[in-house]
Amino acid sequence: MDALNKLAWLDWTVLSVTLLTIVLYGAWKTRKNKNVQDYLKGGNDSKWWTIGLSVMATQASAITFLSTPGQAFHDGMGFVQFYFGVPIAMVVICMVFIPLYHRLKVYTAYEFLENRFDLKTRTLTAILFLVQRGLAAGITIFAPAIILSAVLGWNLTLLNIIIGILVIIYTVSGGTKAVSVTQKHQMAVIFTGMFIAFFLIISYLPDGITFSKALDIAGASGKMEVLDFSFSLENRYTVWSGLIGGTFLALSYFGTDQSQVQRYLSGKSIKEMRMGLIFNGLLKVPMQFFILLVGVMVFVFYQFNSSPINFNPKAEEAVSNSAYASKYETLKAEQEKIFNDKETIINKYIETNDAKYTDYIALANEADQDIREEAKQIIKKVAEETNTKIETNDKDYVFIHFILNNLPKGLIGLLLAVILSAAMSSTASELNALGSTTTMDLYKRNVGKEVDDLHMVKASKFFTLAWGVLAILIACVAHLADNLIQLVNIIGSIFYGNVLGIFLLAFFFKFVKGNAVFIGAIITQLIVIALYLLNEYNYINLPYLWLNFVGCAIVIAIAILIQSMLKSDTINKTQE
Template identity: 25%
Template sequence: MAGHPVDYIIIVGYLIFIAAFGIISGGKQKSVDDYFLGSKSVPWWAVCFSIVAAETSTLTFISIPGLAYSANLNFLQVTIGYLLGRIVVAFIFLPAYQKGELKTAYSYLENRFGAKTRSFASIIFLFTRTAADGVRLFATAIPLKLMLNISYPLAIIIIAIVTLVYTYTGGVKGVIWVDVVQMFIYLGGAIIAAIFLLNIIPGGWNGIYSIAETEHKFSIINLGMDKGISDFFSQPYTLIGGLIGGAFLSMASHGTDQLIVQRLLTTKTLKDSQKAIIGSGVIVIIQFTIFLIVGVMLYAYYGKINAKPDEIFPKFIIEVLPPGVTGIIIAGLFAAAMSTLAGSMSSLSSSTMIDLFIPLKNKISSNLNAQRSIVNKNELKISRMITILWAALLVLAALFFMNTSQAVVELALSIASFTYGGLLGTFLLGILLKKTKQKEALAGFTIGIVTMIIVISLKIIAWTWYTLVGVSATIIAGFLIGVFLEKKN
């Protein structure tokens, strides 16, 4: 694809603006707390928008319209589950986090079980987040590679460097405020595409409705009872599967994943963090509705053509939209990706620094309290160096997945699903079962991960059930091992 000069100007201008805005909005940081927690001074509504932007990647921007194009609106059942899961996080997880002046999601695990559990959870997070976001970084490089006619490695490096600039200088506060802007950019891009489709399809909305309704594209509820019990669990978008799967996935991603929890810890009060997490669930339902409706419109425009569902929206952006508009929407595509990537860099470096490096240093050094301001300054420098390290590792992960034949959205979801069940199960062991100790928690966590490796490898059930299975395996194993050890003693 040869891009129009206007599109190049818009995209380059956007990338420069975002980098500058992130640097300015982040302000100056004097300590690790400033850098990773924004001095707990970020308003709840900004955190709310930032959460939505962080969980919305290029995969969402491209794949969700493709989902409605090839099927219908059944995915909305999952988004209702997302909201239910966030309500649980707001009233069960966040109060537990607020009790201990926590700086990462995994600090809670140390307070509840011990340092080994915290370190294990943090290391698992580091590996899975790097792999999953490496896939997302590669997906983001695809349109840049097509527009500029450059290699994938160069496209990946350009996006990573722009994102690193404002993450490195602005810290989490800069990341959050950039996310606020980027959410409106990518949502605006989707709405602009919808308006164009509305105007170029004969008959406007009535024409779209008549074509889509014939193929049942507006179907939202799927009870999934028309087939046997084995088929029921192999369908990802049934009502029960969507609600339960969406709720447990959201509890894991928003209650135990440092990418999101880091943002919630930047608010002033528990009430603010609760408003942010629940508000994000409402916005996500609206956002996915917009993406899905765009997919229905694309079906009305193209009909059934020989193309992968994930290719339909990019095909429309590149081939149909006029110059300038194409640039805006591709900028929106980058916005969706960079918000996730920036959050990934910040959360990876914060977990490395706060969960692993500082505890290890405190253990080794006996003179940390002396000249605390110098220590703070050194820790801030180290934090920034760690951010650069993780940016480089994300680039390497993207290069590793460059030649994958699997659909990138499936790959990213599968990677996260390997550990989400075990991670959420371990947190629930700590919150719900007061007698559980570190040995049982670590054993349950490990069994949960092994269970998910088997379940995903054998493709026994649909992805919406993955987290529930992992959580169940972790809690049951942890509980039974605890009972066994108690009897033994």
């Protein structure tokens, strides 16, 4: 049965009504915005729960709900360590960043940098934000579009345009408040859909498999290894990379990225802003743990139900039409035999409750993983020989495959609404922030004349629309990386450490002036990009999470060194 035909009229109804209700409600609720204060800061009347949910919704894009379960399916729960730095970062931001932003009554985080340093430093930092967030906005549209198009057969370009236009409608019309009020409803849809999916997966397991036994089966194959205390750089996700690299990434993202700063700048008071961020800090790790656990339960589900050798339908289709078709079919037959053997072992485990069978389950899953890796190599060969783009890594397709093939009618539409709602919520925040930063940090600051509120609101709407169109264009030309959720974090890590370092210099190193920071920031950005490329081509071993810490440390060190040299030069000239 074709995947597209699995969407019944009930699914289409649930999907359409959910998305249109969110869009129309956001546009209607914020129709009275008349000035810049209302449009860019939501009238400063947001309560803490609105701020908290808005902050979470901004970070929790469609990539989170597509990629994270697939990440857990293949690699287990270890990815949750990536978020260990978030609570620490929330406390620091509440103590240092929020009081300063509130006292200065800034519209963007980068206004503060002109007061502390100079216009060129403010402009450079704003441009660094616009580059990385502009790219990320395109990816947050592209991520669900590429996967839904592959699985459902929908036109990719059309999907990119539809998602982009839906977001543009209410973001341009209502500004910050439209983003915040819609995100509350989007988060409600998201949590409802994920909880229903989780409990359905549990209910689909055989009668003898309790939740604790499901965890045992997952644990036998290494899926429940949450904590890794090793100091090895070979391991991308460890407790230390999460606490150090993750803290610096979270400080940069929540403290200096306008897409997040704008969420809490709309707060009614410092207390509401702080409570909103603490709420996010307390809930973020459990939320990600739960989403990963959904992926682990999908893994357990496929211990009792056959699964494709590769979850990307486009990849399987390409191989079936190639010279490698027979070899691929042989691998499928081997996988089927492993599945049948594993089923026998699991049944004995259910009957006897003997823990020794979990070791046999683990061995069977290792053999299954080897088959999947061989399949990926075949897909890669087909892609190379036909000179076509085929995604070999199927992490992003695992959860959507489960949804379409196992959920009842109506719930498929709801889960698709979850994915698209998440895409819309994060993209709306990004476009809102891109428009605000362009308006306040570049346009207004350099227009050279005083302009009234009406002009600034129109300018903000125009720039938001322009960034929306650009995001759609980026989405239309984007290509998949190893894993979508990693791609967004990699882009952030390349820029965030440098930007955070600039802010920390502003907060804590009062003797450092604008020229030293400006030169240091440019040098640092070039170094960080070089380090990332060296790592990609295996000349060095530096996982991307560490770039946040490294970039921050380098810009601080270089700026202090340059400032010391400039000061020394000034003293020598005075003595002469």
